[in-house]
Amino acid sequence: MKYKFCPKCGAKLKMRNSFDEGEVPYCEVDNIMYFDLPKPCVVVAVIRDHEILLMKQSYIYKDSKVLVSGYVTVGENVEETVIREVKEETGITISNLKYLGSDVIPPAELLMLTFMAEYVEGELAKSDEVEWVDWSNLEDALDEMKEDEVGKRVVRKVLKEIGYIGDK
Ligand SMILES: [Zn+2]
Numbered sequence: 001m002k003y004k005f006c007p008k009c010g011a012k013l014k015m016r017n018s019f020d021e022g023e024v025p026y027c028e029v030d031n032i033m034y035f036d037l038p039k040p041c042v043v044v045a046v047i048r049d050h051e052i053l054l055m056k057q058s059y060i061y062k063d064s065k066v067l068v069s070g071y072v073t074v075g076e077n078v079e080e081t082v083i084r085e086v087k088e089e090t091g092i093t094i095s096n097l098k099y100l101g102s103d104v105i106p107p108a109e110l111l112m113l114t115f116m117a118e119y120v121e122g123e124l125a126k127s128d129e130v131e132w133v134d135w136s137n138l139e140d141a142l143d144e145m146k147e148d149e150v151g152k153r154v155v156r157k158v159l160k161e162i163g164y165i166g167d168k
Contacts, residue, residue, distance in 0.1 A: 041081075
């Protein structure tokens with residue numbers, strides 16, 4: 001997001017040279033530069049044997065299942081975000097996080113940090129934000145995630161990680 005006014009004091013920002021970033025909006029009152037930063041969020045494929053945790057959230061995709069995802073909040077590291085989002089949205093505990101790389105959705109200014117993780121314990125107990133959550137067969141996941149392109153790329157990486165041999 002390109003800032004025009006200071007979020008702290010409301011003053012109109014002026015452009016100022018920041019050396020390595022070029023011209024950046026700047027508040028003279030607060031002496032702060034407002035860099036054009038993406039919003040970091042996590043996407044995680046939780047694995048239990050040959051199953052993967054999928055959810056349905058119509059406000060994201062109407063007719064598609066998705067992986068667990070959420071925004072990184074101020075003060076937590078990315079691994080904490082992954083563990084917290086899975087616990088909040090599905091009620092289960094995970095471990096053995098493995099980073100699978102990043103992806104971007106430019107129009108939404110999202111920087112998506114993707115992970116796989118292993119189920120440890122807990123019964124599925126979805127939050128109110130989630131319409132449906134359950135384990136799906138890993139091999140069927142790509143078909144069930146029709147609209148979730150980022151999620152599908154994550155699942156393909158998971159299949160590669162676990163050495164799945166097939167045509168998906
Ligand atoms: Zn200001």
